[in-house]
Amino acid sequence: MGPAAAQCRLLAGGSQENELRRRGAHALTLIVMSLQCSNDSEEDMFGDPDSFCGNSSLLAQVDDIEQKYLQDENKDIKAAGEIVLGNLQSGIHQKNDNFSTKENMVVFEADKEEGFQMNENDPVDNNQELTVSILDDLPSSQLLYFEEMNELSSDSRLSSISEIRNKFVSSSSVKIRSPSSFCPDAEHRNRPTDFSSDSKCDLFKAESLKDHLKSAMTVNAKAQTLQVSKTKQLKEAVLSEEICVARKTIESPSADIGPFYGLPSKVKDLFRQFRGIETLYEWQHDCLMLDSLQQRRNLIYSLPTSGGKTLVAEIIILQELLCRHKNALMILPYVAIVQEKVRGLSSFGVELDFLVEEYAGSKGRFPPLKRRKKKSLYIATIEKGHALVNSLIETERIDDLGLVVVDELHMLGEGSRGATLEITLAKLLYTSKNTQIIGMSATLNNVGDLQKFLQAEYYTSNFRPVELKEYIKIRDTIYAVDSKTENGFTFSRLLNFKYSSNLEKADPDHIIALVTEVIPEYSCLIFCPTKKNCENVASMVCKYLKKEFRLHREKEKQDLIQNLKNIGNGSICPVLKQTIPFGIAYHHSGLTNDERKSIEEAYSTGVLCLLACTATLAAGVNLPARRVILRAPYVANDFLKKSQYKQMIGRAGRAGIDSAGESILIVQEKDKHLVQNLVTSPLENCYSNLLMELTKGMQSLLLSLVGLKIAVTHEEVSSFMCSTLLGVQQQLLSNEKSLSEITEDGLANLVEKGLLKERTSAKDHDPKRTLTITLLGKATYKGAIDLAYCNLLYRELKKGLEGLVLESNLHLLYLATPYDMTLNCTPDWMIYLRQLNQLSAAEQKIMDIVGVPESFITKKASGQAIRKNVDSAVVNRLYLSFVLYALLKETNIWSVSEKFNMSRGYVQNLLNSAASFASCVLHFCEELEEFWVYKALLTELTKQLTYCVKTELIPLMEVAGVLEARAKQLYNAGYKTLAHLANANPETLVGTIKHLSRCQARQMVSSAKMLLSEKAEALQEEVEELLKVPTDIPGAYVILIHSCLCSAIAQGALGTGLTAQWVLLRA
Ligand SMILES: Nc1ncnc2c1ncn2[C@@H]1O[C@H](COP(=O)(O)OP(=O)(O)OP(=O)(O)O)[C@@H](O)[C@H]1O
């Protein structure tokens, strides 16, 4: 509570208790005042529940009165309700009381214009008339309050109010919550989710009167001005009311649920409107009703693919944002999925008044902006999620994060990303006891380990809304997968096809026969082991398809080709040009982001009916199919893992899209036994990767533990390590050394590298070894630099200080080229030489500075033997920086990929990685004063690399998922700024922008609105911060009260009576 609010409390605190009792309405008014004043502080309107509980607050005093009535006069809560209501009523009826009628009007109509306020001296002719007029404009919280009071009381005094209220409620188009509208789903299943009159009574009894006053007043404080239409005002009042009721319900674990799982019923409408979801599946309902969730314990839940896991997570997130009023973080595995989710949830944010913030690629602010009013949902990749959690721990704001949801929890077992996820979760568990963690996955096996690690409960079900039939094909026979039989499958049918001998040779696996059973009416995905294989399969299939396939949605396919040509500045991939007219395309990482998006959109809308894709699509984006074909049980050269298999086949038969789904795995005779094993075996276990990924795992964790001061002694570090997944699985993963030995080795290594320092202090003959982080160590963990490269990066940046070539951005680009990309780079020496020859004299100096002799490249290009020892990593890095240099100059991926003879997908990937790495180097430099000069340079470079487009398109591309091609379309159609897009009409957009569906248009406008409101809010917050009167100015006490009350008067927040009192007091 801010100083002004505290002061209001002080004013009220001087009153005597019995006077307060007499003037219930007065107390109410003052509390409203204090709430309104508290807007100036950092608290939110609903605030942290604890913020209302200060002992000296008026609420505490009201509470005291309530208690006094309960104890002294030996009355029950019901009676107490009557008394306070009586006070309220007498406030309405006793016109001569200082804080009576008018003051209640202040409560009810805090923001109304003067004309609507009653004059203190006006006589009230008719009590009933007055009550009607009050009820007419009454926020629904008050109606609810009266309703509950009324039900509690048998006193006939209340019946007239009740009648009038009923009249009002029934004549109003706005529905005040009725018992049956609370949770229709639950009612349908006959579950105890309604407020029956009994349970309502019990609930009320269980809650204190103070809570009711709190909620009523909180809503009152939010009352709208009269400029807003009454219907809108009432609608908003109902929404706030429902949020308020929901919040109360959630706070009390024993209480029954609110309209829609503790959320306003509007949320249910939004799910219907935006997702077409009418009712929840039974498991979703059961899961949401779990005790563990009601009591905010951590939870892991696991269901088959397409089981509808996301919806449950989203409802829990909304509860956190709207009811508990805390921020939430959702961690998703890939940038594309983050962007998809940001687009999907922005519409909810716009409607329900919370912020959706994207943390992917180089987007995201660390620490996040502290919002005063709205709560934020951060949607992040694993890496950005980690950086976000670090920044919150560092700024001691981790408790603001009420919930973390991890989708695809099995990613814990996947390489360095798994290690990063484990580190993030372990830190959360260790530093914040109040942050709830929810993990979900379709492919978990050793859940026990994960439960132990996350201290979580577990929920599982086999539910899948659309049945998925699994088959395998060996030669021309289709077998149904049946894990109950001995060999795992049973005969199903013979494949019906007539192949010429030519076709038999071209398509020995009968892919054409399999796909033509479903396309073009239904969609089909073919997972292939390699990128090249995807292109070959797509080409092969369309070569042998009948010409009629061309006729299906012909015009839209021509449009798609044209669109791809525009994206490629006139060029189009010859394979796509050949396959798209048949409704077929390939999909793998060799496509540019823009191409990939266009192809995905065309597939989603049925223009394309067949995609030949790599495994990345299985977890990458939500592209469902009627039939999924697995070309072979391999990913590259590795035999398929069970979890990969499950993820791939899980794309078939998605709820709401398909009514059936089937998968067919093509098996060669030689692999038959391996495949039997695959279909019958359980899913793989998920193991900690902290040890496997040493520099990105264990060492990185130890460094940041000390850096963030989470653990600074050897004992603390050891204790932390026990709480990791590695700690849970240590006996399985390391039988040579114990966890504490591994930890000690790790710390010693960091000290040796100059990243940590150790100090021994001897107190009472008990030596304690304390660890501190060095500046380099801090820069490393802040920049999320792989420990394998931190010393090298430091040296190179230092060298740059001696003579950074600033004639162009080539030298800087070299410093921002990611080290790990150099490993798989094989330069074309002729191209390298050509690039060298185009360098200016100044730029050629860069070669000397970084250590690439020109003679080395010349000799390589002419095929001569080289004796000189040159660091190939440096040579490769410089080559890649030439690629980036060309990209920034030309902003055209196609021409650059041609120039360097690289696939356009690789060039795109290099660009994205460089943008991310540049922002990491920037954070690294920010921690080291000697590198001050790089800050401005790298800020600009990161921006250039992130967008790599003409400057005018950047504002549009800030919107999640708007890529260059779409930004160009929008710009050319006149949508030139973020504000243009945020205020666009989705229907008009659909009419003007090609290949834009209604749903995409709506999501794009919502995302733009969200971004705009986020930016505007950030600026407003900055202004408020600037104008905030410091609390420690000498003599500030009086000034503060004055300024706050003056502003309250100016806003009409105080009634004239109170204003008069204040003027008097001031005098
Ligand atoms: N109650 C429901 N009624 C109708 N459709 C639903 C319901 N719940 C979810 N869906 C739809 O089911 C589809 C699959 O849901 P979702 O993406 O949440 O699955 P999932 O369990 O996360 O699967 P995966 O493991 O493959 O990610 C989505 O299109 C979603 O809109």
Ligand SMILES: [Mg+2]
């Ligand atoms: Mg999912």
